[in-house]
Amino acid sequence: MVEKLNKKNVAFLGTFLPRECGLATFTQDLINELELISDFTPPRVIAVNNNSTYAYGKKVMMNFNQNHRWEYIRIALELNRSNVDLLVIQHEFGIYGGESGDYLLDLAERLTIPFIVVFHTVLTAPTPKQFQIVARLGELSCRSITMAQSTVTDLHTIYGIATNKISMIHHGVPRVDTESRERLKARYGYADRQIVSTFGFLSPGKGIEYAIEAMSGVKASHPDALYIVWGKTHPVVKQEIGEIYRQKLVDLVSRLELENNVVFVDKLLTQEEVVQSLVLSDIYLTPYLGKEQAVSGTLAYGIGYGRVIISTPYRYATEMLADGRGLLANFRDPKSLETSILDIMDHPDKKKRMEQKTLDLGRTMMWNKIAKQYAALIRESVKSQFEIQGSVI
The missing domain is CATH 3.40.50.2000 (Glycogen Phosphorylase B;)
Known part of the structure; x- marks a missing residue:
């Protein structure tokens, strides 16, 4: 029996252009490359706003104010009802509401679809709240991604995340042709x-x-x-x-x-x-x-x-x-x-x-190579979730 190739529907949670933020640029560059991979539909974005509003393009399926706690629950419920196969959470303490951004846990704990978390900051001496957030996201996620080898060890030894759930993928770099x-x-x-x-x-x-x-x-x-x-x-x-x-x-x-x-x-x-x-x-x-x-x-x-x-x-x-x-x-x-x-x-x-x-x-x-590593993890995570659901049924 030949398994039918289904295109993956992936969404990203985090800041997004035109909000001026390095993490927003990171997300834009990554989804631009994923759009070119044949078994992915164009990724969509749930954009996190500060106290400003932004003129987002068609890639943004939802957006909300980071300080409105009830919105995190609403977003989780809407994602559960959507055709999104997997959510990628871009994690940085300062872009989510609550103490050290703990409102994000309201969303993560209510998701029934699988999610991957990309940790842009990994602290060696976290506050109790920062520790709670990272450890809980690592526990709930199907994969935790970090961008340096040293922080792979930290996610396991400090935050207790299982080593088989941690992956190191370099920060991507855009390829731009230029003069000498x-x-x-x-x-x-x-x-x-x-x-x-x-x-x-x-x-x-x-x-x-x-x-x-x-x-x-x-x-x-x-x-x-x-x-x-x-x-x-x-x-x-x-x-x-x-x-x-x-x-x-x-x-x-x-x-x-x-x-x-x-x-x-x-x-x-x-x-x-x-x-x-x-x-x-x-x-x-x-x-x-x-x-x-x-x-x-x-x-x-x-x-x-x-x-x-x-x-x-x-x-x-x-x-x-x-x-x-x-x-x-x-x-x-x-x-x-x-x-x-x-x-x-x-x-x-x-x-x-x-x-x-x-x-x-x-x-x-280069982003074209980095995106392929993300794509492989997303495929693996979606497949694993499908197999888990099949065994329960």
């Missing part, structure tokens, strides 16, 4: 400059001030060096404190007389612009301050395009930059950042070797 580094530098007006860059939403946790201070020492021996900070202020930060952090950085540049060596590009970058900003760079920098950061989409992008990466030793960077794929500088230490930057600028052969090592890993992280 030299051509892009010329087009942007940076020919004959050595480019250090950082991209992403600007917020105090990014540690940009320490990178700017590092550029003072870099400038002394490499006056052609240019640090470009790409991206607008994070919407939540801007709502809470305005442009205080950005102005602090601008004032620091002026005080250190680095106007010719530090540039801010204050805009939300398109995907093409993000990739161009990386490709024209000689060094990609993530001087972040949070030691616990389990994943960084921006660092993943830097690896995807084979850049030499200098970073502070937060968890994701420590793992991803091992085996000569980058350099680690100390937290909140401009001199350490300066030393690492100069090491790369002064040793072009070392830079070339590191770029190749990074690119070798980056080629495995």
Whole structure:
């Protein structure tokens, strides 16, 4: 008997474009690739809103305010009645309502369809509420996904999730055709400059001030060096404190007389612009301050395009930059950042070797390859649920 090929109906729960959020971009990129896989219908989205409303497109089947607790129950009941075969929950503590986002459990505990949870943050020292949420989601889900090998161990040893339910899948990177580094530098007006860059939403946790201070020492021996900070202020930060952090950085540049060596590009970058900003760079920098950061989409992008990466030793960077794929500088230490930057600028052969090592890993992280791994897990999960239901019947 030949089993009939049924197309999988998958939905994603989380933030979604045009909401300005890295997780929203992650979901968009993943479902764009799943749409190209023959045994999947175009995935749909249940979008989580903050206190704003958004003009979503046709991919969004439902949306709700993250702070309205009753909506979580309504969404669960509607999903149970729908033709959705499996739900993928994008988990981040800050995007769901309640204490540490515990309203999400109201939804998860009422689902009768299977779900996979993608953990974008895995804390080694969670609060009791954070522990409860992660452990319960892991217990109820048919699969828990994390994006670093170190957090696979944490999900099991700290949160008690069974190892056979945990999968590690790298953060995806979009494939965008672009010009060479030299051509892009010329087009942007940076020919004959050595480019250090950082991209992403600007917020105090990014540690940009320490990178700017590092550029003072870099400038002394490499006056052609240019640090470009790409991206607008994070919407939540801007709502809470305005442009205080950005102005602090601008004032620091002026005080250190680095106007010719530090540039801010204050805009939300398109995907093409993000990739161009990386490709024209000689060094990609993530001087972040949070030691616990389990994943960084921006660092993943830097690896995807084979850049030499200098970073502070937060968890994701420590793992991803091992085996000569980058350099680690100390937290909140401009001199350490300066030393690492100069090491790369002064040793072009070392830079070339590191770029190749990074690119070798980056080629495995393109979204078309990552989506196939998600597709395989979804197929397996839907099949297992079908078999369980069949045995009960």
